[in-house]
Amino acid sequence: MSAVTVLTVTYGDRWPTLRGTLASVLDEPAAHIVVVANGPRPASAAELRSFAAEHSGRVQVVALEENLGSAPAFAAGLAVAYGYGDAVLILDDDNPIPPGLISDLRSVEEATRAKLPAGHPFALEVFRGVNSVHRAIAEGASVDYLFREQRPGAFQGFDLPALLNARLRGRAVTHASNAHRMLTVRAGGGTHTLVEIPNAMWGGLFLPEDVVSRGPLPKTELVLYGDDNDFSTRLGKQGIAIYLCLDLAIEDTLVWKVPQRLPGLRRRLPTTFQLPDSDSWRMQYLHRNQAYLSRVRMEGTKPASRLRFALNVAAKLVLLAGFGVLAGRPGYAAKLIAASTSGLRGKLGPSYPLPG
Incomplete structure (x- = not known):
């Protein structure tokens, strides 16, 4: 079996989880690893250096002195990983892989290539x-509905006309078929179901050699949140389809949970308003980048879509202000509105402080 380069990014004090991920990859004889140390704590950095020295030739470390965010880190790591010329499997640092996953991916890749037209690239x-969209697809929900934030005119995943049409919304979720997006392939002695999706997460994305040769990189100015969606869009613009394999899975060692801190009815407010102030940087990047990507999708669209977009922008910003009042956090809402406005204006880069 040809080699695979596994790329992962770590930061802060995450050596305990990273160690398990690295060990699981090294159990695969045809795999080597590129680790981007994105501003790790001194103890974690020392452990990683020691591990790399112990497995010299199979583990390469790309050291970034401070946390630059996921987009710059994955860009730096991909630039190195592409240099090997092998297929690339991207993992989060808490994604230990089950035995045989890489060989299973290779088998599914080969079977998928045989099903598609010659020369048709895919990931x-x-x-x-941990991904609610993945779970919903497995349960039969419509991909078109689940990725509705990509519809021209939607803003930050919000589309008021569609929400007001409850009948359309229900039909889209419960009755729309994904048959036009599905492939069934036989590989490794079993049958695998693939569903074409427009967006992929970083962790779990497998890029075959013909994709690697094109050298796609994320937009570093996004910093984090939405950079994986933008990378997926860049793949799509190069004619590269993305297929979710429902039958090959990885687990997350750490699952980020939202603290339930608001009392009474305020618990029903959006998740954004149930986070502590210490996590405001997360939501600022998220809202800024979602606004920017929503605006980019509007380029070259028809006047009706632009009008719909303007309506959705106004409605969403008013809702953010209203939720801020209900949560007793108008200042927090103002930060999110300002971040959204920055995204609409294309003001990107490291605008908000990152941990570490």
Whole structure:
């Protein structure tokens, strides 16, 4: 079996989880690893250096002195990983892989290539239970509905006309078929179901050699949140399809949970307003980048879509202000509105402080 380069990014004090991920990859004889140390704590950095020295020739470390965000880190790591010329499997640092996953991916890749027209490039996404969209697709929900934020005119995943049409919304979720997006392939002695999706997460994305040769990189100015969606869009613009493999899965060692801190009815507010102030940087990057990507999708669209977009922008910003009042956090809402406005104006880069 030809070699695979596994790329992962770590930061802060995450050596305990990273160690398990690295060990699981090294159990695969045809795999080598590129680790981007994105501003790790001194103890974690020392452990990683020691591990790399112990496995010299199979583990390469790309050291970034401070946390630059996921987009710059994955860009730096991909630039190195592409240099090997092998297929690339991207993992989060808490994604230990089950035995045989890489050989299974290779088998599914070969079977998928035989099903598609000659020369049709594609990437594979491994199923992750932590991803609610992956779970919904497995349960039969419409891909078109689940990725509705990519519809021209939607803003930050919000589309008021569609929400007001409850009948359309229900039909889209429960009855729309994904048959036109599905492939069934036989590989490794079993049958695998693939579903074409427009966006992939970083962790679990597999890029075959013909994709690697094109050298796609994320937009570093996004810093983090939405950079994986933008990378997926860049793949799509190069004619590269992304297929979610429902039958190959990885688990997350760490699952980020939203703290339930608001009392009474305020618990029903959006997740954004149930986060502590210490996490405001997360939501500022998220809202800024979502606004920017929504605006980019509007380029070259028809006047009706632009009008719909303007309506959705106004409605969403008013809702953010209203939720801020209900949560007793108008200042926090103002930060999110300002971040959204920055995204609409294309003001990107490291605008908000990152941990470490």
